[in-house]
Amino acid sequence: MHSRRTFLSAAALGAATLAAAPLIASAQTRPGDVLPTQGRRGTSPLPTNPAGGRKYRPTARVGLGGAPLGNNWAVVTEDDAQATLEAAWDGGMRLFDTSPWYGLGRSERRFGHVLGQKPREEYVISSKVGRLLTATKETPKVSWKEPPPFAYRYDYSAEGTRRSVEDSLQRLGIDSLDIVLVHDLSPDNGDMGERWLEYFEQARTGAFPELTKMREEGLIKAWGMGVNTPDPAMRAIEVADPDIFLLACQYSLLDHTHALEHTFPHLATRGISVIVGSPLLAGFLAGRERYLYGSQPVPPDAQQKRAKAEEIVRAHGVDLRTVALQFANAPEVVSAIVPGSRNAEQVAANIESMSVAIPAAVWSDLRAAKIITANAPVPSAA
Numbered sequence: 001m002h003s004r005r006t007f008l009s010a011a012a013l014g015a016a017t018l019a020a021a022p023l024i025a026s027a028q029t030r031p032g033d034v035l036p037t038q039g040r041r042g043t044s045p046l047p048t049n050p051a052g053g054r055k056y057r058p059t060a061r062v063g064l065g066g067a068p069l070g071n072n073w074a075v076v077t078e079d080d081a082q083a084t085l086e087a088a089w090d091g092g093m094r095l096f097d098t099s100p101w102y103g104l105g106r107s108e109r110r111f112g113h114v115l116g117q118k119p120r121e122e123y124v125i126s127s128k129v130g131r132l133l134t135a136t137k138e139t140p141k142v143s144w145k146e147p148p149p150f151a152y153r154y155d156y157s158a159e160g161t162r163r164s165v166e167d168s169l170q171r172l173g174i175d176s177l178d179i180v181l182v183h184d185l186s187p188d189n190g191d192m193g194e195r196w197l198e199y200f201e202q203a204r205t206g207a208f209p210e211l212t213k214m215r216e217e218g219l220i221k222a223w224g225m226g227v228n229t230p231d232p233a234m235r236a237i238e239v240a241d242p243d244i245f246l247l248a249c250q251y252s253l254l255d256h257t258h259a260l261e262h263t264f265p266h267l268a269t270r271g272i273s274v275i276v277g278s279p280l281l282a283g284f285l286a287g288r289e290r291y292l293y294g295s296q297p298v299p300p301d302a303q304q305k306r307a308k309a310e311e312i313v314r315a316h317g318v319d320l321r322t323v324a325l326q327f328a329n330a331p332e333v334v335s336a337i338v339p340g341s342r343n344a345e346q347v348a349a350n351i352e353s354m355s356v357a358i359p360a361a362v363w364s365d366l367r368a369a370k371i372i373t374a375n376a377p378v379p380s381a382a
Contacts, residue, residue, distance in 0.1 A: 012033035031074035041358035049346035054271030055243040056222035058124040063095025064088045065340035070103025073143040086112035087344035091351035099128040104150040109342040126179035129164040139270035156203035158210035162212035181226035248277030253324040273335035286321040322353035330377040
């Protein structure tokens with residue numbers, strides 16, 4: 001997956017690595033730590049999308065990703081989960097993304113515990129289909145910490161899609177979903193590998209037309225795919241009529257060339273928008289020593305590129321998380337970003353980042369250092 005990433009050479013960035021390493025090394029040494037927000041902050045609300053357009057877009061452009069509340073990488077207590085969601089709501093977030101897969105149902109239940117008490121018409125919620133959960137006495141080996149007693153199986157059929165939506169509504173305790181995403185139907189899914197094309201064919205004749213029917217019936221507002229690689233999205237737009245994609249691991253401050261030159265233009269011509277998942281590279285751009293969702297070590301070239309970016313943004317009095325989040329939110333084809341958080345402090349920091357005025361020189365210096373490409377959209381400069 002990393003072969004398509006283009007980074008600066010180790011020689012060019014070696015000095016920057018040494019200079020910036022002490023600054024970011026202590027940013028997140030434990031799960032839940034927060035990289036402090038720096039820069040001049042305003043009081044404007046979170047950004048929104050204008051009404052109208054060819055296809056559905058959520059109003060909110062900044063939302064909460066639900067993987068951490070499924071106990072991704074570390075256990076989140078019930079109190080912290082509730083505080084996270086309440087902080088998101090109190091901070092103005094009105095877009096929430098979750099999945100049956102996240103914690104084998106735990107994330108959905110936690111989201112529902114809080115959102116079920118909020119006015120349903122005031123927020124947008126997306127969940128996913130593709131895995132069905134069943135109770136078991138032998139929980140399968142999964143990456144989620146302390147998973148509940150549920151097994152999962154893949155099912156992209158029409159019947160499986162309807163059941164998945166109904167199961168999600170039960171766990172969430174609400175009467176409707178706004179966005180439904182076909183989940184992890186991608187060659188990077190270790191359960192599938194090359195068999196992902198077989199599952200894609202099942203979705204082509206099952207999930208895709210069923211979700212289109214549910215949209216026409218008014219049961220959902222939009223559907224698409226939630227995947228970590230571009231190929232499934234490109235195939236889907238040739239055989240179906242999706243509205244919106246959640247693309248994780250594909251657009252960030254450190255890796256955006258392929259999306260800008262290939263994926264985004266194809267989607268834009270069809271009016272399809274993108275929710276950017278993992279805009280912080282699973283915490284890497286906020287100081288975590290992990291890169292996306294793989295088990296492999298952080299690539300050295302990514303370390304070097306982050307170090308140089310850190311040096312540049314600090315020289316202008318802003319922090320790397322803030323710059324990364326606003327960068328991911330800048331393209332016109334992007335309708336939202338959904339960084340994950342595992343506590344109220346992380347949510348508050350992400351919300352705060354969206355109000356920071358980033359000097360124009362930050363973007364010009366990042367371009368000069370080849371951190372971002374010449375054609376990469378950036379926010380309106382301060």
